[in-house]
Amino acid sequence: MTFEYKVQGGDFTHAGYASSQVKKMLKQLGVDSVVIKRVVVCLYEAEVNIVAHARDGIISIVLDTDTILMKLTDNGPGIANIEQAMQKGYSTASPEVREMGFGAGMGLPNISANADRFLITSEPGTGTALEITINLNSAAV
Amino acid sequence: MKVTDIVEKLGLNVFSGHEGLGREVTGGYASDLLSDVMGHAEAGTVWITIQTHRNVTAIASLRDISAVIITSGEKPGDDTIAQSNEEGIPVLGTELRTFELAGRLYSLLG
Secondary structure (H helix, E strand, O other): OEEEEEEEOOOHHHOOHHHHHHHHHHHHOOOOHHHHHHHHHHHHHHHHHHHHHOOEEEEEEEEOOOEEEEEEEEEOOOOOOHHHHOOOOOOOOOHHHHHOOOOOOOHHHHHHHHOOEEEEEEEOOOEEEEEEEEEOOOOOO | OEHHHHHHHHOOEEEEOHHHOOOEOOEEEEOOOHHHHHHHOOOOEEEEEOOOOHHHHHHHHHOOOOEEEEOOOOOOOHHHHHHHHHHOOOEEEOOOOHHHHHHHHHHHHO
């Protein structure tokens, strides 16, 4: 099964919509709650990154019997130094975004800690793409 | 302990989400950084914060948080209240600062 969600940059009111839909779906499928938690943390952080940094983006969820693959592609500024962006506490978020409690430089590390497989590619000036895979049948990272 | 017991014992305002007052509370988490809560708060906890916007209820829902307590007399936004009511996640309030409220909640949950 494949699902797609559009994400609008700057639209914090709807941030988390895709995460909420995917959570409901996994719950209905009877997926372990620890696994659902990890999926939700990864997807929400990635979704908020698009809202906070990009003009817009697409989330595509590929649900298989034993894995969930979350692909997030955005039209945004891109990340010049991915290694730096992956460090806890590093953020380029605007003061407005930080005031809301986002932009603490914890998003990408949170994704990395909860994913079984995490790929990030980016082209400065064009955008960023994330591929996050989580095994549905094991609770441990 | 249930959310309603905490409301009563700490004298909290109930802004919204009355439907969820019977939810069980297993602990507390105090933070204003949303990714911190996302990454570390356990399901069933009460989240203490001064953030008032809608993403607070979004995160509370995603992470199965039992209730949110807004400190320092801050008030939740209209869309925060709307989502809280929709999902039955109580949004509570106090004039106390986060430190004082967290201390009292900690003693209560002992």
